[in-house]
Each structure stands twice: as structure tokens, then as C-alpha cells.
Amino acid sequence: MKNLQVTIDVSDKLFVRNPDASILGQKIIRNAINLIDKLGFEAFTFKKLSIAIGSPESSLYRYFENKHMLLLYLTNWYWSWLEKKIVLETLNIESPIVRLEKAITVLTEPVLEDISVSYVNEVLLNRIIIAESAKAIHTKEVDKENRKGCFDSYKNMVNRVAEIVHEVNPRFKYPRMLVSTLVEGVHQQRFFLKHLPALTDSREGEDSITNFYIQLFFKMIS
Amino acid sequence: MKNLQVTIDVSDKLFVRNPDASILGQKIIRNAINLIDKLGFEAFTFKKLSIAIGSPESSLYRYFENKHMLLLYLTNWYWSWLEKKIVLETLNIESPIVRLEKAITVLTEPVLEDISVSYVNEVLLNRIIIAESAKAIHTKEVDKENRKGCFDSYKNMVNRVAEIVHEVNPRFKYPRMLVSTLVEGVHQQRFFLKHLPALTDSREGEDSITNFYIQLFFKMIS
DNA sequence: CAAATTTAATAGTATTACTATCATTTAAAA
């Protein structure tokens, strides 16, 4: 695992003021991640966040319109981070099939070690994505937000992997459907494993989720 | 498509008073489905529901603890309904592989026609499941609610199909993971198709989602 | 150093998510 001390760009449609560009902004992100992970997105409020930070609530609104936009920011950050990881892992590799294997590994392996150096804790963020990211998409404003580019990071990441699939098998018709099925499925199953194990045939310890989806993926494209 | 005028049982852990057993209760369910579909779960409130029904807000709390429990009730109703559909479709069929094909068809085909006779509109309910069901599961109370049996309908349905998979191929190790991947994936992709089509390779009209998942399913178990 | 920008401190509002009380209607039991 390479250490990724790179800046992650997030679309400026997602914030009022860029949290990456100030100390308060970075404090907001760091504490938001901790709090959302601890309380869950429903119980998480700007009031509680402001207390954790020690700044007035009104200051938070100068960075994010509301907690939904903050969640969108975090999800976008995560998908950009994953894409960057994929790019680094597949760099300078000739064989498309090896590149695809590397990419799929990044998408299916658990995010375990804390490789974060910056103000973003990727392990906690991964947990937030698993538990809360569905809420960022499933709103009545999806279409408007989609037009604004609020899901571009996700689309870009999916497209990048889908392109490798296309290289490996140009005749396969559903590369993006396969990649998004894989990504969402892995997250879903990790949540089930932890909370509704009756829906999985997996056990903590052995990583049957990774195995299952890698198998699924390559069966589909061959 | 058979007309299913059968009663659907939902665990009594999910409600304070059984909405199925009174006119007001049925009005609550009918209007809740309409409102959640129209407003989305976030904007949906007991206040608005009470106005739609013409009863005081306090009356709603005599049926459901809060709107989250109401959503849980609806999701459970849906999974029980789907399971009943599967049971009816596979009744008196000898061949396990044909039974499995029928079951998978029920799980993957779109819910289009309004076959509802009772107070539950299954077409709207299906839309609610696609758009909102993730929110019923992704809460900090999952584990407690799981112990109470709040997800039994879902588990039962998945298990029933997983058992047919086992009949067809007893050596396949992940029947439940495969079934839940299929169910969740189909819903996810239907949502993407409507709102984030860039994540799909599917188009409105031709049903590549159904095709994709049927293909995926049988490639995995063979 | 002056000007502009950012943050702190405080206050205030409409809405949400409930809880409580009591009168009235409806249904079931005697």
C-alpha cells in the first residue's frame, strides 16, 4: 500500500467556501467525520459539530449549505481518493488484465490501515461511506444535484474502471453496470456482514466478500 | 401475473397498533405511501400525513412510534409481499431450476401494473423501496432492531430463494450473498437508470437490468 | 498601517418530532 499524500479535488459546487483552504475548514471536515461515524448521519447536527469544534454554528454555514452538502462533499472526496488510488496502482502496467485486477483489488479490499496523513481519516470515511452514502444519493434533489455535478467523482471513478474493462473485453456490453454493481455490492455486503449477517454467507475473518465479487466480476466479463 | 388478494403479515414489533385492523390504520398506510412517494422520506412528516388524512397528528403516534417505524413497516410489507409472489409462482413446479428461474424473474422484473386491490399500492411501494429502503437499514439502531425482528421479512425472502439455489447447486457457497446482491443491485440500477444514467449502460425501454442480473445470477451458480 | 476578509458571539424564527390531557364518538360486553 502506497502512502497517498496527494490533494484530492472536490467540485466547488459542493461547498460555499473550500474547507481545504483554511484551518477552520479542515477542523470542520475532521470533526464531521468523527461525529458522523460516532452518531450516525441522522443524529449528527451542525450544532453538535460546532460544539465539538468550539466555533459558533453560524460559521459552519459559511462552509456548507447544510449537512447534506457536507455529506456529499465527503462522498465525493472518497470517490476521488479511490480513483487516485486506482490510478497509482495501475500506473506503468502494460497488461490491461493486470491493470483490471489491480483496480478491482482496490475496489474490493477492506480499508483497514490508517494511511491518512492529512485531516481526513480514510478508515472512518470508508465506514461512513458504507453506512451513509446511500443517503447522499436518495433524495428528491438528485436530478438537480446531478446536473450541478454533485456526483461527478463517483461517475469518473466508475468510468475509469469501466474503460479498463472495455480494453480487456470490448464486446462486454455493461461495464459501468458491472463496476457500480461491484462497488455498491461490496459496501452493502460489508454492512450486512456486520449488522445483518443472516443475509450473507460470509464470516468475519475470512474475506469471502472480496472473493465473491472478484469471482463475479471476472465471470461476467469473460 | 396473478392477482394477489392475500393478507400480508407484518411483525407486531413494528407498530404500536396494527394499521391493518382499522379504517384509520389503512388510511394511514395508503396516504403514507402516496406522501412518501411524492415528497421523499426526508420531507415526509407526521404533520403532513395528519393533514392529508384529516386526523390529528397524535392519532398517528397511536399506530407508529415514528416515521422510521412506519418506513420499516412498509419495507417489511413489501418483502413479505414479494415472498408470497415467489411462493405462488413456484407452486407445484417440480424442477428446481425452473422454480429458480421463476423466483429470479419475480425479483428482477419491474413492478409495473397496479395489481393492488387493497389499500396498498404496490407500484408506489416499489418506488419507495427503490428510493428509500436503504434508509430503513442504515441507522445506528440496526442491531437492536435486528434483534427485535425488524428485518425478518427481508431475511425470510432471501432465505427462501437461497434454498432453491441450494437445491439447484448444493456446492455453491454464497447463495444468500448472491440473492441479496441481486435484489439490491436491481433496485440500485433502476434508481441509477432514472437519475444517474451515466452509471448504467442501460436505457429506458429495453430491460438490460433484468438481463444483466439474470445472466449474473446463473453464471455464478453454474 | 489601512482595508478587506474571516471568524466569534449572540439572538431569533419556523418547523419538527414528539408528549399530555380530556372530551367525544364508536364498538363490544353484559
Added chain:
DNA sequence: TTTTAAATGATAGTAATACTATTAAATTTG
């Protein structure tokens, strides 16, 4: 058919949420 119980209606009230507004202090930039 009366009596009783259960369900509903009507109304009120509260703490918390999700903001908006204003002004003062601090910090950064030119």
C-alpha cells in the same frame, strides 16, 4: 339496551433542529 371499554378528535405544549441575521472582534492581505 344499557354499560363499559376502546378508539379517535381537539387542543396545547415542549425541546430540539435547521437555519438566518447582526454586530463586534480578530486576522490576513495589499
